[in-house]
Amino acid sequence: MCSAAVSVPLHQKIPHLLTLCGGLRHLNQIHGLLITSSFVRSPTLSSLLLRRATDFGCMDYAERLFFTSSPFDGVPPHVLLYNAMIRGYAHNGPQENSLLLFEEMLQRDLKPNSFTYPFVLDSCTRLGNYGYGKKAHGQLIKAGYDAVASIASPLFKFYVEMERSCIAAGSLVDARRVFDGMLTKSIGMWNKMIFEYVNLGDVESARRLFDDMLERDVVSWNSMLSGYVRAADVKRALDFFGRMPAKDIVSWTMMIAALSDAGNLIAARRLFDEMPERNVVSWNCMLASYTHHGKFQQACNLFLQMHSQGVTPDGYTFVSALSACAHLGDLGLGKWIHINLIRDGLRLGAKVGTALIEMYAKCSDIDSALKVFVKMTEKDVFCWNVMIKAFAMHGRIVDSLKLFESMIKKGLPLNDLTFMSVLFACSHGGLVQEGRRIFSSMEKDFKISPRMEHYGCLIDLLCRNGQIEEAQAVVKEMPYKPDIAVWGALLGACRVKNDIKSAEQAMEKIQELETDEGGVYVLLSNMYATSSQYNEASKARQMMEEKNIWKTTGCSSVLEASVFREAP
Template sequence: MDFAITPPPAKTVSAAMAISQFPENPKSLILHQCKTPRDLNQVHAHLIKTRLIFNPSIAENILESAALVLANSMEYAVSIFDKIAGPNSSAYNVMIRGFTYKQSPERAVALFEEMCQNSVQPDEFTFPCVLKACSRLGALSEGKQIHAQVLKLGFGLEGFVGNTLIHMYASCGGIHIAHKLFDRMPDRGVMTWNSMFAGYSRSGNWIEVTELFRKMLESGVQFDEVTMITVLTACARLADIELGKWVGDYIKANGLKRNPTLTTCLVDMYAKCGSLDLARILFDQMEQKDVVAWSAMISGYSQARKCKEALDLFHQMQAAEVDPNEVTVVSVLSSCAVLGALETGRWLHLFVKKRWVKLTVPLGTALVDFYAKCGMIDKAIEVFMEMRCKNVFSWTALIQGLASNGQGKRALDFFRQMQEENVPPNDVTFLGVLSACSHSGLVEEGRDFFVSMNRDFDIEPRMEHYGSMVDILGRAGRIEEAYQFINNMPIMPNTVIWRTLLASCRAHKNVVFGDESIKRIAEIEPLHSGDYILLSNLYASVGRLEDAMRVRSLIKEKGIKKAPGCSLVELDGVVHEFLSEDDSRSCSSEIYRATEDMINRIRSAGYVPNVEEVRLDVEEDDKEVSLSHHSEKLAIAFALIKTRPRTTIRISKNLRVCSDCHNAAKVISKVFDREIIVRDRNRFHHFKDGSCSCNDFW
């Protein structure tokens, strides 16, 4: 048998080793064939040995190669540069460019200063790099000094120097100077326009971006993808769907939809402009979706309050094995907060702990808000205390969370701590503070805070602040004082103000001012079902049953529709939705049986249905059954049979909890030994051991 003899593999030889003699001009060899640090070391050693290193042009080549090959460091290049006797402008340019692009712009500026001190005159290649370094540092003062040198040396606004000057001023907050230079430029190419776009976008001047783009179109200058990305971002911020759609049509007509960055910007623009269907069509057509694309679509749903769709899409993102980024997490947490989706939000918090060491201000604030809106106020405080940096929004989220969860005095303690740490409150902070005073019965404190807004913080009270003061006075039973407060308001009260007073009249059985409130509401807009129900309940509370029935009959006569009650409960990461008397669910018979059993058990413990809460079109014999099928009762019954004993039940509801469901929940919490947390349209209700945190006033 013959055996083939295979020669041993040849030893890999680098480009430098393969050349026995350097060419007279080794630039091509050094810059194009030195691919690894080992190649660089060998070439460098040869240059030292042959003393070619002292040739300025060759030294410059090896210097540039060192800056290119060692991607993350300039130290090797520095060691070469330091040994060059009397480096010229080209050598300095290599080093300044290297420092600028390797995230050491401060060293680039310092080297430029050294260059000037050594009387080495900059050239047209020096200024673009050092100006870019100033842009990255936001060093406006240094940039102005360099601009002076540009003028002194006779370099005009042509070419790269002019573009980088505009970019520097635009990036460093000197946008007006940038615009003056822009107007004076004799030849403005797309890079010049993009420099202005970038400056306006950095400073958040989105209107200027769109106006400048229209001028660009009038000038006939051809724009590029960088331009379109900036303009689409501006359209998203301004909700300028008309211009955004024009750009979208251009992208489609020119076959640019395959560019994922452009398509993602389009998705984000349509979503932020409220055109979610168009955004979703584009999103679904994308062949490859990165985390930015997923985040844009999820954020669009979240901002449009389509929170269930946001969570559904997030679960699809997980199935696609795309890890969320901070933007995704903040958007999903916001949706979880609205839906009360505690388990999904907890998973996100765990993900954050595993992946991110730093708890940023937006992320921490979103977590605080999420836990507070899920009724886990102690967990919200825990996250807040873990945050190293907090801004006014972080403090406000906690203060509002404490107030809505019935912990008004703790909310005020944190507000005082906020002042001690010299964080100026905003108008939303004061809404939380006034709400805390309202739910804690702190009338005089609330009055002081209301006056303090304008006196101490120069914050003009809005309609919502006046409404909070009416609520504070009304809850305390000072109905006439609240009425006088409304009449003395410097702005015309709206229906919300009068409805707030009406709710207080119902709670304190004050028919005189209740009638006046209804009259004032009717003068502004047609009454809705809630107004009639409040008035009917007020009449019933003082024994005027005929008047109560008359008001209820008006609802039916006028054909006024009441928004259906909707309650949400999360189980194993899935949000379940219940509508009052909903028989469309596949498991509705099981839930109705569970609800009936629940009602029978609490009846024996003293619960008496309040049939006044039933719709008028329900037959007398069916009133109690209809009452038992309110959405929160269905949701609670579902949670009772689907969760372990003593597990806390969390419900989110779109409307104010009716008095019957409120009474039922108190009894359920005692009979079934469950804590039940219900978040309705106005506040949180923590039911435990037969009582509620709202003290039966909500």
Template sequence: MRPRLPATKLKPAAAPTHRQPPPTTYRLLSTAAAPSDECGLQQQLDAHVARGNLSLARHLFDQIPDPDVRAYNALIRAYSWRGPGLAAYALNLYRAMLQDRRVPPDKYTFPFVLKACSALLDLRSGRAIHSHAARAGLHTDLFVSTALIDLYMKCAFLCHATNVFDQMPARDAVAWNAMLAGYALHGMYHHALAYLLRMQDHDARLRPNASTLVSLLPLLAQQRALSQGKSVHAYSVRACLHDKDGVLVGTALLDMYAKCGHLHYTCRVFEAMADKNDVTWSALIGGFVLCNRMVEAFRLFKEMLAQGLCFLSPTSVASALRACANLADLHIGEQLHVLLAKSGLHSDLTAGNSLLSMYAKAGLIDEATELFDEMVVKDTVSYSALISGYVQNGMADEAFLVFRKMQAHNVEPDVATMVSLIPACSHLAALQHGKCSHASVIVRGIASETSICNALIDMYAKCGRIDLSRQIFDVMPAQDIVSWNTMIAGYGIHGLGKEATALFLDMKNRACEPDDVTFICLISACSHSGLVTEGKRWFHMMEQRYGITPRMEHYIGMVDLLARGGFLDEAYQFIQSMPLKADVRVWGALLGACRVHKNIDLGKQVARMIQKLGAEGTGNFVLLSNIFSAAGRFDEAAEVRILQKEKGFKKSPGCSWIEINGSLHAFIGGDRSHPQSPQIYEELDSILVDIQKLGYQADTSFVLQDLEDEEKEKALLYHSEKLAIAFGILTLSEDKTIFVTKNLRVCGDCHTVIKYMTLVRKRAIIVRDANRFHHFKNGQCSCGDFW
């Protein structure tokens, strides 16, 4: 509804320009002081557009009774400049223009309306406009063609872009830059480089300008092509590109140096820059975070704030928050949260997502959830961050709920979402869920992405299907170091040390360099297979042949290898000879082995060490208490548990679960909440009778509380893993393998009972505990009873 002026005030619709003398009527109306003259309106329209006051411009436009092409163009142009938010208005106006048959679009209309399509990624409208331009004979116009190239590149229609480019009768640097920028957008380094070279061969007058370099530099950064980056730097100085576009070129250069890991050059470029803006500071801080120089990143962040709040941007805060997450510095993270709130940036999507992730990584999953619920706008990243937050905090089931919520809100999952979700299946050992995720990834066409395959390899391994892991590993288009490590680790938890070793040797044949994690996986694989000598060999080779200095994780693996293999004293001496000060986890590995090998004396000694270091986490309290219980020292065992409570460590109860027909059934020791509990307990009692006939005697040293012997037996009998297995026996047909997962280590008595169970119930049983897989069959376990 546009307010129309009285018909008497209408002016003839000749297209006046600035240079034309005002029409005679101009004076008449101007004396009446009414801004209704078209020429005057046009000037005011231009003025509002120039000032960026688009609502006033629109208001004026609506006052023009018969707007000419210039008026349309001015407003379309203004709308198309303002990103996707206003681009839709530009398209609407263009459509109005087509309907208003009086005013055909001209060569100034097409580039701007195409720009709007590009901002909206609206390929359909773009192609329609392409054909309008062709009908008007304007599709090979320099500006129209360039706009078309930009559109097709952004919509990933690369051939169309090439066609347009090839049909151009003449090309300027902007056209070449559009091609180059398009390839840069898709990370196509070689194509972009080819156009850069062609551009210079083609016409010596065409020199790469600031825009060229600004497109090119991120590609060089991605390729870590430092030497080429340096030549670009030199060229930019020779071509004086720092004079006019210093901020753009400088920022792109310092970012390139940072991504190539050369912070020294980054800083030198930064210091040399005359003009800096928020993007420059963000790139600088982000560079330090990227190079793991968190403390300096914070220092720079503070320096930036000291320079003035105008430099503060969600991007720079995001980098600072990432530093907090990596350093697990919740204190600074909270300060940044306050800073965001104070500067009104807290509703920014990027900032919100960073905050959410930071809280999740710090273990404050409730804060993260609250933040998520408060976010007005959520995108795929927000959902993915929350999903991975839940998985990292051991709440895999919640992760699935978030995933479902995401689908209900029509937010499309992408590669990162699925890479966050698939580990939830791994944690739960939920093979059906895992297979569904696998199917979903195939449907979405992302199943051959390396990171997706890596997550799937891990999932299948942890769900007991190491065969499927290997299949994916063999079929995937490109393995990276994570793929190899995951596969080796997979063999490790299945006790397939020989296969792990074979894969490691294969890795060398394929010229893939092992890293520090590879050796952690390899040593742990040897440990789970009792390959003590071999494990020791790899450990030495790691340092001597590969020059990798052992980290705490390697020492933990070695102590585990030695102690689990029964060489408890050697393990103890190994700890004494470590160049690093052994932490709780190292002693914890030894303590665990003391329990398995029932070495109470050493166990108590180790327990004292752990107490001195302050038992971190719940695991060691439980082990400690177990050791004392095993020695019959129930007072001390009780003391440990009281201490645990005082320190605020929640007892994480032993929990086992089994997936049946795609749903999970979870059990806690002595738990009767499952609807089929009566049958389950009956079955266990009957199993006890049967296995006692075969000579089973309860090993009551695994009972924590001070109970009478008979009660102890019962306490053992209703351990969570036994409940889950009994439920499996009742539910699954005889030919099916029963696969149970436990969050803690499987208890020694259960280990014995399960072996008997395979005999008296003629079932194959697989138990995955916190450490590894146990394949029970015909009265034996694949781990050879050392685990």
């Protein structure tokens, strides 16, 4: 015997139809059904229609329904309708309208409920309107909603963001008060509170909260571990890591980074090798550790191991590997990475493209560097800076200046590194007048205050071209205490002119800096020898030995700065 089918009333079908609704066209059909069936007068069904419209981001459509007399003609103001619109504005914006509708509710004597306040607080958080948020907090306390779980989370988030913005506050007093007042706290909420303490640098408060937890997950342990890592407390981090009941890839990678930052690459690599599983982030962490500490051959070896194990590299992988190739001058590996892994699309953006340009330029293949630059669809200012300096290093000074002028014509945002690069080009091209003009234009035309490094470039330019008196005048007038690079440039100019007296004065200033740069002593010794002052030359060499300073063959950090180093 077949049971008779149960007929479901239309008003019970509509909520289900709204959940199945796939877009504005279906929404219009359901809206028409509400009108023809007179269910449009139902606040519950009308609010569900509004809510679904806001889910699709159709705020214009929702506004037409809510604010016009038709199609909601005759529907009295109701808290459900206001809640639907306040929620819609909170999610889609403008958030100011959420607060305006909330005020309108109060003026109409409609009582906000536990579904209203979360979205009002969310809007206040997004707007940074902390005064209004505190006001809403006071109202919900009076209404007796302060213990409602659905309100506690947005309230907590509101105070966290408020106290983050108050730099002078330096604490999480109000956020902690809300946290302590929660009747029930999920592990996620405990983890959030610990994370905020860690983010603030208050590791001790984070640890006390961690110890109070009745139940923990791996996120709890990782949050606390990150506190010790951020504080560079490697000893406590290692102890904590050893006591973790469960570790994931994040835990291992975090600990590897901590050991690397502390300079203990051997321990970092040992931990890396012990990892039960790795992802591209953990490989990148170890790879970046090697390049950061100048272990470029180890970085290349690790990259090849990563490739052999079938791990798919990402942009961070390529930047580290290409940087290692650049420093080693390993054009073969760098080109292989480009052709076989990155290929021709440069799909990984400006950072990878810039790393390729740097690699080719440092490996003496300036034409390939230029090809990469031209093909790149996305270039940031640092990419332009690197190409300008790459041209200069390869003697293509005119191309450097053309690229600089092109940046200006395109209206690109120049920065202090742009001027470092182009002044470097002027210095190596002997363009004294052009260098003076560009230096003076920094502050005058581009509102960029010259740093010590810019003065150093100008002084180097003047010294290289025999303008030692003007260089000395710049040294006296600049608002910085001259560093070893400035005095080294002056000393080099004195050597060209064989100006022993000025060289001795520069050497006195260098000795005050207590530098271990051997190149300056060699320069002075050679000057004395050229002038047949062999006793003085011997004294300069003897001074090097007494100070235990040795000149590295073919290298002087005084006379040549790193080409591609980005200033801090």
